[in-house]
Amino acid sequence: MTERVVVDLDRLTRRFGSFTAVDNISLDVYEGEIFGFLGANGAGKTTVIRMLCGLLLPTSGGGHVAGFDVLKQSEEIKKSIGYMSQKFSLYVDLTGRQNLEFYGAAYNLDRRTLADRMAVLTERLSLGEFIDRPAGSLPVGWRQRLSLAAALLHQPRILFLDEPTGGVDPVFRRTFWGLLYQLAEEGVTIFVTTHYMDEAEYCNRISIMHAGRIIEVGRPFDLVHSHGARNLEDMFINLIRAQETAGATN
Amino acid sequence: MSYLILDGLSKSYGRVPALREFSLSVERGDIFALVGPDGAGKTTALRIVCRLIDADSGGVWLDGHNLSERFDQLKSVLGYMPQTFSLYQDLSVEENLIFFGGLYGVTGEAYRTKRDYLYGFSNLGPFAKRRAGALSGGMKQKLALSCALMHDPELLILDEPTTGVDPLSRRQFWEVLLHLRSQGTTIVVSTPYMDEVARADHAAFMFGGRRLSIGAPADLAGQFEGHVFFLDREPSSQLVAQLNAIDGLSARRFGSALHLYIAKDQTPARFAGPLASLGVDISLLHTTPPSLEDRFIQLMEADG
Amino acid sequence: MQRIRFIARKELYHILRDPRSLLIVFAMPVLMTFLYGYAINMDIEHITLAIIDQDKTADSRDLTGRFYNSGYFDRPAVEPNLTDLAQVFRSGRAAAVLVIQPGLGAALMRREHVDLGLVVDGADASLGAAVQAYTTALVNQFQIDRLPMGTHPPGVFISRQVLYNPDLKSSHFFIPGLLGVILMTISALLTSITIAREKETGTLEQLLTTPVTPREILIGKLLPYVVIAFLDGALIVTFATLLFDVPFVGSHLMLLVFGFIYVATALSLGILISSVTKTQQVAMMLAQIATLLPAVMLSGFIFAIRNMPVPLQAISHIVPARYFVRIIRGIMLKGAGIEVLAVQAAALVGLMILFMFLAARKFSTRIG
Numbered sequence: 012m013t014e015r016v017v018v019d020l021d022r023l024t025r026r027f028g029s030f031t032a033v034d035n036i037s038l039d040v041y042e043g044e045i046f047g048f049l050g051a052n053g054a055g056k057t058t059v060i061r062m063l064c065g066l067l068l069p070t071s072g073g074g075h076v077a078g079f080d081v082l083k084q085s086e087e088i089k090k091s092i093g094y095m096s097q098k099f100s101l102y103v104d105l106t107g108r109q110n111l112e113f114y115g116a117a118y119n120l121d122r123r124t125l126a127d128r129m130a131v132l133t134e135r136l137s138l139g140e141f142i143d144r145p146a147g148s149l150p151v152g153w154r155q156r157l158s159l160a161a162a163l164l165h166q167p168r169i170l171f172l173d174e175p176t177g178g179v180d181p182v183f184r185r186t187f188w189g190l191l192y193q194l195a196e197e198g199v200t201i202f203v204t205t206h207y208m209d210e211a212e213y214c215n216r217i218s219i220m221h222a223g224r225i226i227e228v229g230r231p232f233d234l235v236h237s238h239g240a241r242n243l244e245d246m247f248i249n250l251i252r253a254q255e256t257a258g259a260t261n
Numbered sequence: 262m263s264y265l266i267l268d269g270l271s272k273s274y275g276r277v278p279a280l281r282e283f284s285l286s287v288e289r290g291d292i293f294a295l296v297g298p299d300g301a302g303k304t305t306a307l308r309i310v311c312r313l314i315d316a317d318s319g320g321v322w323l324d325g326h327n328l329s330e331r332f333d334q335l336k337s338v339l340g341y342m343p344q345t346f347s348l349y350q351d352l353s354v355e356e357n358l359i360f361f362g363g364l365y366g367v368t369g370e371a372y373r374t375k376r377d378y379l380y381g382f383s384n385l386g387p388f389a390k391r392r393a394g395a396l397s398g399g400m401k402q403k404l405a406l407s408c409a410l411m412h413d414p415e416l417l418i419l420d421e422p423t424t425g426v427d428p429l430s431r432r433q434f435w436e437v438l439l440h441l442r443s444q445g446t447t448i449v450v451s452t453p454y455m456d457e458v459a460r461a462d463h464a465a466f467m468f469g470g471r472r473l474s475i476g477a478p479a480d481l482a483g484q485f486e487g488h489v490f491f492l493d494r495e496p497s498s499q500l501v502a503q504l505n506a507i508d509g510l511s512a513r514r515f516g517s518a519l520h521l522y523i524a525k526d527q528t529p530a531r532f533a534g535p536l537a538s539l540g541v542d543i544s545l546l547h548t549t550p551p552s553l554e555d556r557f558i559q560l561m562e563a564d565g
Numbered sequence: 566m567q568r569i570r571f572i573a574r575k576e577l578y579h580i581l582r583d584p585r586s587l588l589i590v591f592a593m594p595v596l597m598t599f600l601y602g603y604a605i606n607m608d609i610e611h612i613t614l615a616i617i618d619q620d621k622t623a624d625s626r627d628l629t630g631r632f633y634n635s636g637y638f639d640r641p642a643v644e645p646n647l648t649d650l651a652q653v654f655r656s657g658r659a660a661a662v663l664v665i666q667p668g669l670g671a672a673l674m675r676r677e678h679v680d681l682g683l684v685v686d687g688a689d690a691s692l693g694a695a696v697q698a699y700t701t702a703l704v705n706q707f708q709i710d711r712l713p714m715g716t717h718p719p720g721v722f723i724s725r726q727v728l729y730n731p732d733l734k735s736s737h738f739f740i741p742g743l744l745g746v747i748l749m750t751i752s753a754l755l756t757s758i759t760i761a762r763e764k765e766t767g768t769l770e771q772l773l774t775t776p777v778t779p780r781e782i783l784i785g786k787l788l789p790y791v792v793i794a795f796l797d798g799a800l801i802v803t804f805a806t807l808l809f810d811v812p813f814v815g816s817h818l819m820l821l822v823f824g825f826i827y828v829a830t831a832l833s834l835g836i837l838i839s840s841v842t843k844t845q846q847v848a849m850m851l852a853q854i855a856t857l858l859p860a861v862m863l864s865g866f867i868f869a870i871r872n873m874p875v876p877l878q879a880i881s882h883i884v885p886a887r888y889f890v891r892i893i894r895g896i897m898l899k900g901a902g903i904e905v906l907a908v909q910a911a912a913l914v915g916l917m918i919l920f921m922f923l924a925a926r927k928f929s930t931r932i933g
Contacts, residue, residue, distance in 0.1 A: 300655075308932070311773075311774045312930075312931075313773055313931060313932045314772065314931055314932065315931060333776075333778075333810060336774065336775065336776045337776050338773060341765060341771065341774040343770050343771060344769070345767045347766070347768050347770050348768065348771065349575065349578075349579075349768055349769040350580045350766070351579060351583070352575065353576055353580065356575075356578065359571075360571055360574075360575050361775065363567065363568065363571035364568050364571060364572075364772075364775040364777050365774060365775065365776060366567065366776075368567070391770035408771075452770075
């Protein structure tokens with residue numbers, strides 16, 4: 012993780028009619044950082060991520076992603092980010108290879124580059140023989156690796172992963188995170204949204220959102236200690252409950 | 262004799278074995294967690310208990326009775342919540358409750374009392390007329406649990422009831438389970454979340470259709486063979502590789518910190534030299550308790 | 566017993582809340598009845614006929630008048646160019662051309678043989694056949710009317726009387742058969758979806774762990790469809806008799822009884838299809854192939870079974886609609902009694918037992 016800020020958000024706000032989904036959030040994320048996005052459902056995480064991916068414009072406030080202005084350069088932002096969704100979104104009846112070729116073409120990669128990158132990714136992610144099997148027939152873990160490969164084809168500087176290791180076995184999770192750590196070292200900044208406290212602990216820093224605001228940011232270990240909690244889950248729950256009580260009495 | 266016994270259950274789908282001689286016993290009034298990743302066999306085991314599929318071999322005993330032989334009588338003490346939402350999406354919350362209540366003979370005044378009680382802890386009351394399909398994920402789970410509870414089952418079988426649900430809702434869900442347990446209900450719940458195991462009375466690790474370990478949650482992690490150390494320093498992958506190359510030691514990055522694992526009969530002092538040459542000062546290592554995940558992985562690797 | 570009530574009520578909710586099933590239950594029968602009753606009319610009338618009268622006598626004008634007053638033929642809208650008959654037909658200006666050569670009147674007076682020229686557009690084969698038939702009839706009548714009072718021409722003539730549908734109105738032919746098609750469709754199509762849907766959405770899994778038995782599930786699910794089938798049946802029979810003047814000569818009770826047997830057969834077929842499919846889509850497709858298609862094509866509803874190739878005739882023996890169409894036409898149009906319909910009735914009951922047996926066997930209390 013470097014000192015360079017690759018994502019900066021300044022009082023970012025998004026309203027839908029009278030509903031404020033994201034309320035004045037400011038955040039700096041460093042290059043090569045693995046940043047965990049936590050919060051209850053409906054807290055605004057998805058909306059923030061959409062803005063970071065260039066899919067949604069903020070109502071007010073602003074920021075930069077990979078050097079591009081959130082307000083004015085969403086197209087450039089889209090080209091610099093990779094996204095891996097929780098639900099398997101590749102084509103189940105195409106093989107891994109065919110899927111990657113398709114996505115490569117979608118990202119406008121020329122044949123040569125695509126072939127090279129596919130070779131590298133296949134090697135790195137140990138896809139091996141799985142790459143020529145229909146994607147739908149792959150076990151969960153391999154599907155996740157394939158999805159990651161597809162998200163990395165265009166060598167994005169920032170990766171968004173939504174629940175990347177839900178339901179996979181612990182050994183696989185460790186290996187997968189080993190890959191993420193390597194990518195982070197190479198300068199890729201990784202955002203992870205997760206409901207798994209275990210997975211949150213794998214991140215460099217985490218933020219916790221509630222009702223559109225970021226109510227806590229920091230290293231998991233530090234947060235647990237500063238809140239005097241037994242573990243991350245207790246800290247999370249106590250924090251959210253405190254917010255809700257405070258909200259109720261207002 | 263234990264309340265619920267699964268004895269040597271085996272089940273294959275074609276050539277793929279889903280369960281391999283899987284056994285466990287659950288005491289009355291316990292919360293038992295089945296922990297394992299997708300494909301471990303949790304759903305298969307639970308479905309066999311509910312007689313939705315037949316095992317190739319092995320049997321299930323409930324309260325001393327052979328379940329498959331006496332299932333029609335035993336059905337009424339069983340409450341089941343499958344992994345995917347299985348209530349009627351085009352029926353309202355209330356209509357679903359009435360329907361399932363009716364199937365168990367809970368009607369009229371008995372139904373209303375029960376319903377109000379369930380609304381009490383689920384907070385679904387305000388949504389009584391809403392179509393089940395229009396509920397949020399967390400509310401759907403609560404409704405499914407409510408329907409399973411309409412007839413006051415003795416044994417509750419829950420298949421991954423909290424998957425995909427945020428930590429707060431999960432905590433609330435478990436609070437309900439603990440309350441049920443205090444009233445004598447036996448609960449078997451499967452989950453891929455290690456942290457949920459901590460709240461169960463007993464748990465079993467499952468992987469590849471087999472049971473890797475069984476016991477109280479504290480014991481399970483404690484069975485880890487070896488010592489785990491924590492170093493507050495973000496390691497490069499190069500350092501991790503170098504550490505792993507040291508015989509008797511394994512390492513991995515953990516967030517912005519480092520975990521080191523050594524065998525149980527060793528101490529860090531033994532590795533002081535090699536560690537120092539890599540820039541790791543052993544006096545900065547803190548012991549940290551092994552996690553359930555650590556133990557699970559150890560068992561998986563031993564299983565081969 | 567109670568549980569059946571709950572299952573039936575739930576099924577009713579599903580039916581009323583699914584736009585697709587509402588369409589099948591209400592819109593389809595009404596639409597089809599109107600379609601077959603009004604729009605699809607196989608009676609051939611208003612044929613455009615161009616008559617070239619080169620004789621121009623009172624006789625030729627009489628003959629011409631008979632054609633256009635018969636109701637079967639119309640004058641062409643635009644006077645066709647009769648020097649190029651091929652073009653006349655290609656352009657569709659006329660479907661037939663009749664040429665009356667000069668000397669018709671004179672020839673009739675002298676009792677000489679005379680030819681009329683008739684050119685017909687054969688592209689539409691049934692039209693061509695109709696034109697020939699009508700023409701022959703009109704010309705024969707023309708001749709008979711010219712005979713002196715009291716004379717009878719020698720030769721063999723046909724004294725024709727059509728029973729049971731004197732005007733040969735196609736609506737009387739179709740609509741009773743339509744009842745068979747619609748009842749089969751509603752019953753089998755809808756029930757084929759219902760169990761497949763519970764499998765697909767996962768609700769069956771939940772249901773099977775409750776005390777409810779397979780018999781209760783099946784009966785409870787079928788009850789609403791039986792009621793709907795009867796309501797739709799009553800609706801169609803009412804339309805038939807009131808709007809289309811289809812006669813109802815026979816016993817209402819008999820129709821009710823056979824209707825019930827037929828619906829039971831169709832429902833069983835639907836359940837059977839549902840039990841062997843995993844998704845609603847496949848169930849619907851299979852239901853259409855196995856029920857709707859044979860009911861329309863192989864039941865005698867439109868096309869006579871006798872005229873079909875032998876393999877299809879063989880298949881039609883296991884199409885319940887085949888027997889029901891005969892039964893209902895017999896009851897409505899002919900007032901037939903059980904003695905006459907015994908064979909059909911027996912076959913229908915036999916099929917009902919067969920399908921019910923298979924459906925019950927196939928319904929599994931296990932998933933996967």
